[in-house]
Amino acid sequence: MHQATVPGFNAWHDQQMRSSRERWEDAVDIPLTISTVAFLVAYAWPILDPGLSPELVVACRWTTWITWAMLGVDYAARLTLTSNRPAFLSKTPFDLLFVLLPLLRPLRLLRLVTLLSMLNRYAGNSLRGKVGIYLVGSVTLIVFVASLAVLDAERGGAGPIQTFGDAVWWSITTITTVGYGDFFPITTTGRMIAGGLMLAGIAVLGVVTASIASWLIERVAEVEETSDAATRRDMQALTVEVQALRERLEDPTEAQIQKPQ
Numbered sequence: 001m002h003q004a005t006v007p008g009f010n011a012w013h014d015q016q017m018r019s020s021r022e023r024w025e026d027a028v029d030i031p032l033t034i035s036t037v038a039f040l041v042a043y044a045w046p047i048l049d050p051g052l053s054p055e056l057v058v059a060c061r062w063t064t065w066i067t068w069a070m071l072g073v074d075y076a077a078r079l080t081l082t083s084n085r086p087a088f089l090s091k092t093p094f095d096l097l098f099v100l101l102p103l104l105r106p107l108r109l110l111r112l113v114t115l116l117s118m119l120n121r122y123a124g125n126s127l128r129g130k131v132g133i134y135l136v137g138s139v140t141l142i143v144f145v146a147s148l149a150v151l152d153a154e155r156g157g158a159g160p161i162q163t164f165g166d167a168v169w170w171s172i173t174t175i176t177t178v179g180y181g182d183f184f185p186i187t188t189t190g191r192m193i194a195g196g197l198m199l200a201g202i203a204v205l206g207v208v209t210a211s212i213a214s215w216l217i218e219r220v221a222e223v224e225e226t227s228d229a230a231t232r233r234d235m236q237a238l239t240v241e242v243q244a245l246r247e248r249l250e251d252p253t254e255a256q257i258q259k260p261q
Contacts, residue, residue, distance in 0.1 A: 014083045014084075017081055017082060017083045018083075020081045021078055021081040021082060024077055024078065024081060025078065028074055028077075031070070032070060032071070032074060035066075035067040035070045035071075036067065038063055038067055039063065039064055039067040039068075040145075041060075041063075042059075042060040042061075042063035042064050042067070043060070043064055043148065044148050045060055046060050047148050047151055047152050047164075048148075048164055050155075068099070071099050072099050075092075075095055075096065075099050078092075078095075135204065135207050135208070135211070138200075138204070139175065139204055142171075142175065142197070142200050143168065143171045143172060143175060144168075144171075146167075146171045146174075146175075146193055146196075146197045146200075147164060147167035147168045147170070147171045148164075148167070149189075149193050150167050150170065150171070150185055150190050150193050150194070151163075151164055151166075151167040153185065153187050153189040153190040153193065154167075154185050154186065154187055154190045157186060157187060158186060159184070159185060159186035159187070159190070160182070160183045160184065161183050161184075161185060161190070166183050167183075169183060170183040170184070170185075171197060174194060174197045174198060174201060175197055175198075175200055175201040175204060176201060177198070177201045177202070177205065
């Protein structure tokens with residue numbers, strides 16, 4: 001009896017923990033998204049306005065740390081509300097990475113991918129629609145944050161990237177794998193950002209190619225389905241006509257009426 005009760009209790013406990021974690025995630029979804037936007041503003045403002053007053057610079061720095069702390073609290077809460085913690089850690093390596101990223105200042109901007117969960121709400125049920133939303137949102141965020149990060153790393157040095165316009169142009173040519181070569185980073189941090197942006201560009205091209213292939217396959221499938229439906233209708237009509245003719249031939253009354261006098 002005891003052996004039968006324990007598995008049932010464990011299953012009930014796991015279900016309760018899962019429900020509590022889901023309620024927590026639903027409750028903090030919008031606040032975390034707002035904090036991510038606040039982080040973006042606090043990170044971008046001092047970079048875009050080098051003459052910002054020291055008081056505002058300090059306020060922006062505090063904002064970035066507060067938003068990081070919110071991510072840490074969220075991750076700790078979800079870990080606490082999980083019954084199988086090793087499995088949770090193995091399934092959420094990027095979430096843990098985002099919490100630890102304050103050690104690598106430019107890479108902290110990767111936490112902005114949490115904005116995509118909000119975009120996904122408006123993508124509808126179509127898989128291709130969701131892919132499109134993620135693609136547009138990802139490219140926009142990646143280009144913007146890469147421009148900020150590389151400008152922060154390169155400005156004031158001997159390299160050609162000295163303004164935000166230069167950084168945006170460099171990011172666009174890099175992520176599209178064009179690479180004109182008129183702007184390029186010279187610092188170690190800038191080159192690390194460039195490497196990540198190149199990988200992102202390859203991933204974007206792969207997603208675009210896959211989306212186009214999916215669209216073509218869907219169109220071909222629709223044409224084939226329409227053709228098959230028309231063939232089935234014709235076969236059904238022909239079957240009905242043959243059945244009616246057979247019934248008339250097998251009916252002796254019909255045969256007598258149609259017999260020549």
